[in-house]
C-alpha cells in the first residue's frame with residue numbers, strides 16, 4: 158500500500174471497493190466515486206462550500222416529514238428522477254420493441270390507502286366541488302401491447318385541487334380528497350368525476366426552495382393528473398397526464414413533461430355544459446407487479 162496523494166486517492170478508493178461481493182453494489186459505488194472525484198477535481202470546493210453541501214444534505218433529512226419528502230423533491234428538481242424514468246421507459250419495451258405508456262415521476266404525494274370507488278364516481282368532496290366551471294370528467298381505457306383491453310386493472314388516481322393543493326397540504330379539504338381507486342370493466346374502461354386540477358409550486362420551505370430561489374427558477378409544475386395502474390402479470394404503470402393548455406408545459410420544475418403524456422383537457426361547449434373532459438388511454442407491459450414505497454403514509 159502506498160501513501161495517499163491527491164493523484165492516487167481515486168484509485169485507492171476504487172481498489173478498496175473492488176472487494177465488495179455484491180456485483181451491482183460494487184459497480185454502482187465504483188462509478189459513483191469515479192464521477193464524484195471527477196466533480197470535486199473540476200469544481201475544487203472550498204472547505205466552506207463543502208460544509209454548505211453537507212448542510213444541504215442534512216437539511217433534506219430535516220425537512221422530510223410524514224407530509225413531505227424533501228429527498229425525492231431534490232432528485233426531482235435536479236432532473237435526476239426524470240432521467241431515471243426515461244432510461245427505464247426504454248428498458249420496459251417488449252421484445253418486439255413495443256412500448257407501454259411512458260412513465261413519469263411518482264412524486265411526493267402518492268398515498269397507498271386511498272378509497273375504492275365504483276366506476277363513474279366523484280372523488281371531489283371538499284369546498285372545491287362547488288366550483289361548477291372547474292367540473293372535470295376523466296375517462297380512459299387500459300390495454301396490453303396487442304391492444305387487448307385489460308379487465309379488472311386497478312386505476313389509482315390522485316391530483317391537486319383547482320387551487321393547486323393536495324388534500325394533505327390543505328386543511329379545507331377532507332382526508333383522501335381528490336384521490337381514489339377504480340377497476341376497469343370488461344372493455345378495459347374506467348371513468349371518474351372530479352374538479353380540474355391546477356398547476357402548483359413544489360414545496361419551497363426547505364433547502365430545495367432555497368436552491369430554486371438562488372437559481373431564479375419558477376417552482377411551478379403544470380396541471381396534471383397522477384395515475385398508478387396495476388394488475389397481476391403486468392408491470393405497475395406510474396405516470397402523469399399533463400394539461401395541454403397549461404403555459405408551463407416547457408418549464409416544469411421537475412422536467413417531467415414528455416410529449417406523449419400531454420392530454421387534451423377539452424372544454425365543454427354545450428349550452429348547459431361547463432367544465433372539462435380528459436380522455437387518455439394506457440398500455441401496460443407484461444411483467445412483475447412491483448409497487449413503490451409510499452413517500453407519505
Ligand SMILES: [Fe+2]
Nearest residue numbers: 264266381383
Ligand atoms: Fe402532482
